Amino acid sequence: MNMANWQTLIHEQLEKDRAQATSLLQEWVQSPSVQGEERSIQESIASRLAEMGLAVDLWVMEGEELLAHPYFVSPRTVFDSSPNVVGVWKGQGGGRSMVLNGHVDVVPAGDRAQWSDDPFSGKVVDGKLYGRGATDMKGGNLSSLLAIQVLQKLGVQLKGDVIFQSVVEEESGGAGTLATILRGYKADAALIPEPTNMKIFPKQQGSMWFRLTVKGRSAHGGTRYEGVSAIEKSLLVVQAVGKLEKERNDRLDDPLYEKLPIPIPINIGVIEGGKWPSSVADLVKLEGRMGVAPGEQMEDAKAEMEAALKQLVEIDPWFAEQPVELEWYGARWVPGAVAEDHPLMEILHNQFTAVTGSRAVVEASPWGTDGGLLTALADTPAIVVGPGVTQVAHYPNEYIELNDVFRCAEIFALTLIEWCGVEEESK
Numbered sequence: 001m002n003m004a005n006w007q008t009l010i011h012e013q014l015e016k017d018r019a020q021a022t023s024l025l026q027e028w029v030q031s032p033s034v035q036g037e038e039r040s041i042q043e044s045i046a047s048r049l050a051e052m053g054l055a056v057d058l059w060v061m062e063g064e065e066l067l068a069h070p071y072f073v074s075p076r077t078v079f080d081s082s083p084n085v086v087g088v089w090k091g092q093g094g095g096r097s098m099v100l101n102g103h104v105d106v107v108p109a110g111d112r113a114q115w116s117d118d119p120f121s122g123k124v125v126d127g128k129l130y131g132r133g134a135t136d137m138k139g140g141n142l143s144s145l146l147a148i149q150v151l152q153k154l155g156v157q158l159k160g161d162v163i164f165q166s167v168v169e170e171e172s173g174g175a176g177t178l179a180t181i182l183r184g185y186k187a188d189a190a191l192i193p194e195p196t197n198m199k200i201f202p203k204q205q206g207s208m209w210f211r212l213t214v215k216g217r218s219a220h221g222g223t224r225y226e227g228v229s230a231i232e233k234s235l236l237v238v239q240a241v242g243k244l245e246k247e248r249n250d251r252l253d254d255p256l257y258e259k260l261p262i263p264i265p266i267n268i269g270v271i272e273g274g275k276w277p278s279s280v281a282d283l284v285k286l287e288g289r290m291g292v293a294p295g296e297q298m299e300d301a302k303a304e305m306e307a308a309l310k311q312l313v314e315i316d317p318w319f320a321e322q323p324v325e326l327e328w329y330g331a332r333w334v335p336g337a338v339a340e341d342h343p344l345m346e347i348l349h350n351q352f353t354a355v356t357g358s359r360a361v362v363e364a365s366p367w368g369t370d371g372g373l374l375t376a377l378a379d380t381p382a383i384v385v386g387p388g389v390t391q392v393a394h395y396p397n398e399y400i401e402l403n404d405v406f407r408c409a410e411i412f413a414l415t416l417i418e419w420c421g422v423e424e425e426s427k
Contacts, residue, residue: 003354024048029129036076042082066179086164089148089163096419096420097160098187101370103137105169135399139193140193146409151413170370193386195400203256205366206334206372210328216229221278244266245266266290267288298332369382388400
C-alpha cells in the first residue's frame, strides 16, 4: 500500500477516535502531576499501554548507578511517588526502531487568581484544551500514543520496535530519561513531541544553572565610604556576564538560530543581597541559567564563564582581594544535535507536507530537552517536534490546539510506517 492510502486510513481512524482521545487528554491534564505526584498518571498510562498489548515496564528510579552518574541532576534522590513508564511495541524484526519520549511532570500552577478556570480543569473551549501540562507536554504525549494506537487499529505490523517512554523529572534536568537509558532502552532514532508549534528542531541547546557570590565589606550606612558595597560590585559582575553572552552569541553562525535575537542566552534570574538599610551590603548572591550551544561541550562553556569572572580584576582591583565565587548547581540539560541530512529528517519533511500541505519550518530549540541525553548518551539521535507553543507553556491559562495534537499523531504514524517498515498490510 502506498503512503497516500495509509494517510487516508490513518486520518479517518483518528477522526473516529477524536472524542475518546480528547477525553483521555482531559484525564491526563486533570491529574496534577507536579514533581513528586506523578504516580497516579503513570499508573494510568501503564494500564493503557498494557491494554494496547505493549510490554510495560513501570519502575521507581533508584541506585548508585543513577544517583552517582555525571549526568544525574535532581533536587531529590528518592522517587517513590514518581515512577517511570516504558511500553515496547515489539516489531516483527528487520526494521529500524524508534523511541517516542515525553515527560509527565509539570511545573506548578502558580497564582490561581491568574487562571480563568481551575489550573487542572482540562476544559475544552473553541478547539483548545486548557490546563497545566496541556501543551508541556501531555498533548504531545497523546500524539505519540495515538500514533501507535491508530496503526494497531489498522492492523499494521511494523518491522522495527517502537518504544513509548513516559518519564518524570524532565523539568528538573532529565533524570527520568537518564534512568531509561541506564535501564537499556535505546533505538535507532527518537521523536520528542515538546511544544514546537510543529516546527522541526534537529538541534537543542543545553543549559546549566549557576550561582555567583559577590563579596563586599560591611560598614555603617552613615559612613558607607568606609565599606565596600557588594551591591555595587555585583553590577560590574552583571555587566561582565552580559559581555560574555554577547561574545558567545556573536560567534554563533548556525542558520537554524538566525531568527532568535539571542540564540544562547545567559539569564540572571535571582539576585539577593544586603541585610539592613543602614548597612553597606557585604554579600550578594546572583543565580542564573547559561545556554550551551548544540555541539558545544558543557565543560567548555563553564570554562568561559570562569575566565570572564577572572577578568573582573582588570576592571576593579577589589576582585583580586575578593574574587567572585562560581558554583554550578541545580538543573542541567545536555545539548543535542542531529544532522539536517539525517534520514529521519527527510521522512518527517515528507510526512509533514503530506498531512499539512506545506513545508515544515526547521529551527533550533531555544531551550533544553531530554533529546540531548538520548543523542549524547544513548546513541539515539533525537529530533524534537510537537504540538503546542512555548509561549503558553508554564504560563497561566496554558492550552493546546486539539487539531495540532491530531495532526502530529498523523505525522508520527506515517513516520513510523516509513522509518520502522511494514511487515504485513492487512488493509
